Amino acid sequence: MAEKAKTRKTAVVTGAGGFIGSHLVELLLEKGCKVRALVHYNALGSGGHLEEVLRIGRESGAEWFRSNRLEILPGDVQDQRCMRELVTGTDVVFHLAALIAIPYSYRAPQSYVNVNVMGMLNLLEACRMEKIPRLLHTSTSEALGTARYTPQDENHPLQAQSPYSATKIAADKLAESYHLSFDLPVVTVRPFNTYGPRQSARAVIPTILSQAISPDCPEIRLGSLDPMRDLTYVRDTARAFYMIAEAPLETVAGKLYHLGVGESVSIGDLARLALEVVGVEKPVKEEKKRIRPEKSEVRVLQSDNTLVKKEVGWEPAVTLREGLEKTAEWIRGHREYFLPGEYTV
Numbered sequence: 001m002a003e004k005a006k007t008r009k010t011a012v013v014t015g016a017g018g019f020i021g022s023h024l025v026e027l028l029l030e031k032g033c034k035v036r037a038l039v040h041y042n043a044l045g046s047g048g049h050l051e052e053v054l055r056i057g058r059e060s061g062a063e064w065f066r067s068n069r070l071e072i073l074p075g076d077v078q079d080q081r082c083m084r085e086l087v088t089g090t091d092v093v094f095h096l097a098a099l100i101a102i103p104y105s106y107r108a109p110q111s112y113v114n115v116n117v118m119g120m121l122n123l124l125e126a127c128r129m130e131k132i133p134r135l136l137h138t139s140t141s142e143a144l145g146t147a148r149y150t151p152q153d154e155n156h157p158l159q160a161q162s163p164y165s166a167t168k169i170a171a172d173k174l175a176e177s178y179h180l181s182f183d184l185p186v187v188t189v190r191p192f193n194t195y196g197p198r199q200s201a202r203a204v205i206p207t208i209l210s211q212a213i214s215p216d217c218p219e220i221r222l223g224s225l226d227p228m229r230d231l232t233y234v235r236d237t238a239r240a241f242y243m244i245a246e247a248p249l250e251t252v253a254g255k256l257y258h259l260g261v262g263e264s265v266s267i268g269d270l271a272r273l274a275l276e277v278v279g280v281e282k283p284v285k286e287e288k289k290r291i292r293p294e295k296s297e298v299r300v301l302q303s304d305n306t307l308v309k310k311e312v313g314w315e316p317a318v319t320l321r322e323g324l325e326k327t328a329e330w331i332r333g334h335r336e337y338f339l340p341g342e343y344t345v
Contacts, residue, residue: 017048077119196234260303
């Protein structure tokens with residue numbers, strides 16, 4: 001988003017304190033945007049991973065830090081007024097706020113409806129009322145369920161194999177309905193499994209790497225080792241969001257784009273590669289409490305990224321081995337975030 005007539009574009013990012021959100025904020029700042037970053041209000045006043053972004057900006061003397069181009073706003077997508085005030089006067093909205101942990105969705109499905117469905121509705125309505133020029137909504141490959149064919153393109157059927165995926169399907173369809181009913185310029189972006197620095201221990205790669213690195217863990221304990229996943233490094237995912245936001249509106253409005261490498265690897269093979277990257281040998285074992293209910297487990301995810309390559313020009317640049325090396329390095333420097341022997345829901 002280059003400057004035009006010395007006017008910087010303003011971008012809103014919901015879920016900005018999270019894993020992908022913080023990397024997207026960082027990229028937008030590097031590209032010259034003003035960023036209005038929504039973080040979920042909490043009594044500690046924590047900005048989540050944006051605190052690391054601020055530290056990096058401060059220590060490096062980044063121009064965006066010196067010019068105060070990052071505004072961090074506490075709030076909640078469940079509040080209609082908050083959403084209306086958040087998006088007013090912005091050029092583009094990136095919606096990443098969501099409850100995402102699949103095991104927790106078995107315990108608290110109502111919370112997922114409140115945040116993922118009603119929060120989506122609130123944001124769509126706010127963008128419609130404020131006539132926002134472009135909204136990017138974040139979907140998930142979990143909405144596809146176990147692959148009926150591979151690679152999975154944008155026409156692949158949807159299947160809700162967890163309460164989490166059901167709420168994301170609902171959010172996707174709300175976005176689609178607002179484009180068709182109200183001509184809202186919304187684009188849906190469906191990342192496959194994104195990984196990298198700042199990802200929490202509830203995700204599989206930090207779970208593997210934190211146990212591999214820890215001298216207190218004699219083995220790697222995981223859920224099912226058979227599922228296949230298509231893994232994209234987080235900086236590549238953030239770059240895709242930016243490129244879609246920059247693409248001609250007539251090309252992308254109302255579209256759905258799959259973001260993935262286009263190759264899948266089993267969790268067992270992923271663990272063995274991670275151990276090789278870290279340079280240790282440990283047995284890899286399944287642990288019963290980590291295994292999803294049989295019908296809820298998504299067995300195979302593998303993206304077809306042909307459309308986004310053709311229409312936007314994006315393709316991933318970081319290999320799985322390179323990404324694992326970068327992620328392992330970050331985990332080594334942030335061990336306080338992880339309890340390697342514990343199961344994080």
